[in-house]
Every structure is written in C-alpha cells, then in structure tokens.
Amino acid sequence: MxxxxxxxxxxxxxxxxxxxxxxxxxxxxxxxxxxxxxxxxxxxxxxxxxxxxxxxxxxxxxxxxxxxxxLVQKADLQQTLVRDFVERSLGGSLSPFVAFLSQGAKLSTEELEELKALVKGMDTRPKGSQE
Amino acid sequence: MxxxxxxxxxxxxxxxxxxxxxxxxxxxxxxxxxxxxxxxxxxxxxxxxxxxxxxxxxxxxxxxxxxxxxLVQKADLQQTLVRDFVERSLGGSLSPFVAFLSQGAKLSTEELEELKALVKGMDTRPKGSQE
DNA sequence: TATTATTGACGACAACTGTAGTCAAAAAGT
DNA sequence: ACTTTTTGACTACAGTTGTCGTCAATAATA
Missing domain, CATH: 1.10.10.10 (Winged helix-like DNA-binding domain superfamily/Winged helix DNA-binding domain)
Structure with a gap:
C-alpha cells in the first residue's frame, strides 16, 4: 500500500x-x-x-x-492522508511542513486566515501540554 | 516507488x-x-x-x-517529501494541512514561532501574486 | 430485431517491494 | 595458523501495483 x-x-x-x-x-x-x-x-x-x-x-x-x-469525503480522506504522512514519513515532526511553508509555498487568503487564527489560538499550548 | x-x-x-x-x-x-x-x-x-x-x-x-x-541531508529530503506529498496527494492544496493543524496537531514552540513569523510576513502575499 | 457500440468480469504480466536464507569470503579471536 | 564470527553478494519469492487485452454480456441504434 x-x-x-x-x-x-x-x-x-x-x-x-x-x-x-x-x-x-x-x-x-x-x-x-x-x-x-x-x-x-x-x-x-x-x-x-x-x-x-x-x-x-x-x-x-x-x-x-x-x-x-x-464513500469517504474528500476532506476526511485528505485529513487521514496528512496525518499518516506526517507520522510515517516525517516521524511525527511538523517542522518540515512549516519549513516548506516558509520557503515560498503559496497559501490562499483563506488558508492564511485560518493559519493566523490558529497561531493566535495556540499561543499558549506548547508541545506536550495537555488538551 | x-x-x-x-x-x-x-x-x-x-x-x-x-x-x-x-x-x-x-x-x-x-x-x-x-x-x-x-x-x-x-x-x-x-x-x-x-x-x-x-x-x-x-x-x-x-x-x-x-x-x-x-548523501542527502535529512532536512532536504523531508523538504522534497513534503513538496511531493502536497503535489501528488493533495493536488497542490495546502488546506488539508492547515486543517490538520487546526484539529489538534501539536506544534513545538519553535514551530509555532516560525509559523507566527511566517504568517506575519506573508500577510500581504495572497495566492497567485508574484514573488 | 439485426447490427453495432459499450460495458464489465477476468485473466495476465512485468516491475517493484518487503523479506530473508545461503554460503563463501573476510575479519576477529585464540 | 586454526577456529569462530561476522560480512556481504546473491538468489529467491510472494504480494502489490500499474497496465491492459479479451471476450462475452448488455445496451443502444438502425
């Protein structure tokens, strides 16, 4: 597979x-x-x-x-795909992705907005903290 | 492959x-x-x-x-992996990834910092604009 | 309905992957 | 130098994936 x-x-x-x-x-x-x-x-x-x-x-x-x-929604499938990819290929680290974004990856306005909101909200949730 | x-x-x-x-x-x-x-x-x-x-x-x-x-640096390889994954599996769209982050993906403090800086810097570069 | 075009079930197959055994050659230990 | 380990080159092989051709069954048309 x-x-x-x-x-x-x-x-x-x-x-x-x-x-x-x-x-x-x-x-x-x-x-x-x-x-x-x-x-x-x-x-x-x-x-x-x-x-x-x-x-x-x-x-x-x-x-x-x-x-x-x-029988599966596209969004759901992609979600799974991303999760699996990060896990299996990046060993769980998101750094490569962030690096990818930093190096010129184009984000749509919506994606950027979502990311902004996300960053703001996660400000106080460092890695390892409980939900 | x-x-x-x-x-x-x-x-x-x-x-x-x-x-x-x-x-x-x-x-x-x-x-x-x-x-x-x-x-x-x-x-x-x-x-x-x-x-x-x-x-x-x-x-x-x-x-x-x-x-x-x-013969290849880990970071470089991962960069390629990410690029390819986004291209081949997500059809070039980063939304699924952003969504993944939104849904509880844990980011390290460094990653979060990088992301913050990134978001700030890209504020005025909507999708499709020239570099 | 006879004729023609479209469909789909199967069967095939080569290349690629994951997995490992065999066995001779090389290195290490005595 | 002799014996014991460790290495690595090869070989093998089954399962997966990518790709289709064949051909009979269906459907569409004339």
Missing part, C-alpha cells in the same frame, strides 16, 4: 477525481484521464473496482453503465 | 535512521531495527544496498564492516 489507508497513488488519483465528480461512470472517469495521465479504460475500471473492494467507492447498477459514488 | 524520489517506505525508515546515526554499519542499523520494526539483518542489508544504488547512501569500505553515509 503506497499511500495511507491502503490507497495506492494511482487509486488516489482516480478516487480524488470521483470525489469531485460524482456519481461517475467508468467511461467518464476514463475520458478524463485519457487527456491527462493516460489510463486505458480498462485500467480505470480495474482501479475503480479495487477502490470499491477496499470500501472507498460504491456503485449503483441501475440502467446503463454503473455509477460510482465515493 | 511508494514515496517521492523513488524511496520506498521501508527504505525511508532505514535512510532516516542513518541520517541520524552516521556513519553506520549494516549491523548497527540492523540492531536498531531488530528492537522496533523487526527487520532481519539481511533485509537491512538489502535495503541499504538499494538505497546506495539509488544514490542516497555511499559507503566506505575501509577496515571491518562497510560504513554507510547519507
């Missing part, structure tokens, strides 16, 4: 797209990726089925092609 | 340890992981050799066991 939660990179790309465009049929997804990444229709199908087996997608077998719907 | 830069998760664990304890011999690393993760000596050897082939380690074949040294 490449990424956290047992989702591989290729699967994540597919799942993310579906989270932004659901319900979606294999063909719709395939058409999308045909332009960018280049995934054959059957590859997309395989990936989508694997995601379904893993519980990230569900499908409605009505008339015509099956329509897939995500 | 699980993680960015062609380093797999298992390899990353090994490399990280070596970046914190170098130069290191296979046995030293193996002894360390024998306690925690449970990697057989030869597994560690294999992983270290793969890292060497990928250019992340170099070894000194002097007297006794070979001594391995990292």
């Amino acid at each position: 490449g990424v956290a939660s047992g989702i591989t990179p290729a699967e994540l790309a597919i799942l993310t797209y579906i989270q932004d465009h659901h319900p979606a049929t294999v063909r719709e997804v395939a058409d999308h990726f045909a332009r960018t990444n280049e995934y054959a229709r059957t590859t997309v199908l395989t990936l989508m089925e694997r995601l379904r087996q893993k519980g990230y997608l569900e499908r409605d077998e009505g008339t015509g092609a099956h329509r897939y719907t995500p | 699980g993680v960015a830069s062609g380093i797999t998760p298992a390899e990353l664990a090994i490399l990280t340890y070596i970046q914190d304890h170098h130069p290191a011999t296979v046995r030293e690393v193996a002894d360390h992981f024998a306690r925690t993760n449970e990697y057989a000596r030869t597994t560690v050897l294999t992983l270290m050799e793969r890292l060497r082939q990928k250019g992340y380690l170099e070894r000194d074949e002097g007297t006794g066991a070979h001594r391995y040294t990292p």
Whole structure:
C-alpha cells in the first residue's frame, strides 16, 4: 500500500477525481484521464473496482453503465492522508511542513486566515501540554 | 516507488535512521531495527544496498564492516517529501494541512514561532501574486 | 430485431517491494 | 595458523501495483 489507508497513488488519483465528480461512470472517469495521465479504460475500471473492494467507492447498477459514488469525503480522506504522512514519513515532526511553508509555498487568503487564527489560538499550548 | 524520489517506505525508515546515526554499519542499523520494526539483518542489508544504488547512501569500505553515509541531508529530503506529498496527494492544496493543524496537531514552540513569523510576513502575499 | 457500440468480469504480466536464507569470503579471536 | 564470527553478494519469492487485452454480456441504434 503506497499511500495511507491502503490507497495506492494511482487509486488516489482516480478516487480524488470521483470525489469531485460524482456519481461517475467508468467511461467518464476514463475520458478524463485519457487527456491527462493516460489510463486505458480498462485500467480505470480495474482501479475503480479495487477502490470499491477496499470500501472507498460504491456503485449503483441501475440502467446503463454503473455509477460510482465515493464513500469517504474528500476532506476526511485528505485529513487521514496528512496525518499518516506526517507520522510515517516525517516521524511525527511538523517542522518540515512549516519549513516548506516558509520557503515560498503559496497559501490562499483563506488558508492564511485560518493559519493566523490558529497561531493566535495556540499561543499558549506548547508541545506536550495537555488538551 | 511508494514515496517521492523513488524511496520506498521501508527504505525511508532505514535512510532516516542513518541520517541520524552516521556513519553506520549494516549491523548497527540492523540492531536498531531488530528492537522496533523487526527487520532481519539481511533485509537491512538489502535495503541499504538499494538505497546506495539509488544514490542516497555511499559507503566506505575501509577496515571491518562497510560504513554507510547519507548523501542527502535529512532536512532536504523531508523538504522534497513534503513538496511531493502536497503535489501528488493533495493536488497542490495546502488546506488539508492547515486543517490538520487546526484539529489538534501539536506544534513545538519553535514551530509555532516560525509559523507566527511566517504568517506575519506573508500577510500581504495572497495566492497567485508574484514573488 | 439485426447490427453495432459499450460495458464489465477476468485473466495476465512485468516491475517493484518487503523479506530473508545461503554460503563463501573476510575479519576477529585464540 | 586454526577456529569462530561476522560480512556481504546473491538468489529467491510472494504480494502489490500499474497496465491492459479479451471476450462475452448488455445496451443502444438502425
């Protein structure tokens, strides 16, 4: 399992797209990726089925092609992804991230606002303190 | 390649340890992981050799066991890891990370300081503006 | 309904990963 | 120098992931 939660990179790309465009049929997804990444229709199908087996997608077998719907919210998934990444790849340290932000990472106005509020609120909660 | 830069998760664990304890011999690393993760000596050897082939380690074949040294700084590697993660897994958006911080992620005093300085400095640089 | 196009279930496969045993060569100890 | 350990080069192998082709079943069309 490449990424956290047992989702591989290729699967994540597919799942993310579906989270932004659901319900979606294999063909719709395939058409999308045909332009960018280049995934054959059957590859997309395989990936989508694997995601379904893993519980990230569900499908409605009505008339015509099956329509897939995500079973996890995009925000939730990303949250998990971040948590796992920090834990597994950064050994729990957030410094690299902060450093990344310092070095030119662009933040949207909203993100900056949230960060400001966050910093203000956490002013008195040093690492290790109890909640 | 699980993680960015062609380093797999298992390899990353090994490399990280070596970046914190170098130069290191296979046995030293193996002894360390024998306690925690449970990697057989030869597994560690294999992983270290793969890292060497990928250019992340170099070894000194002097007297006794070979001594391995990292060829990339830990901070640099993590920087790359973060960049790649944000790009590949979050589609370039930092919101999930900010959200992660908001939801209880603990920051050290230093990290918080850096973040504060950062927020202050970026106050007038909305997303999309030129450097 | 005959014909044509679309779908999806399967099967395949090579590359990559995690894991480690074997065994000869080299080093250390006596 | 002889024996015992330790090393490391190789080999192996199963599971995962990325990628699709085939082909029969369905659906859409003429």
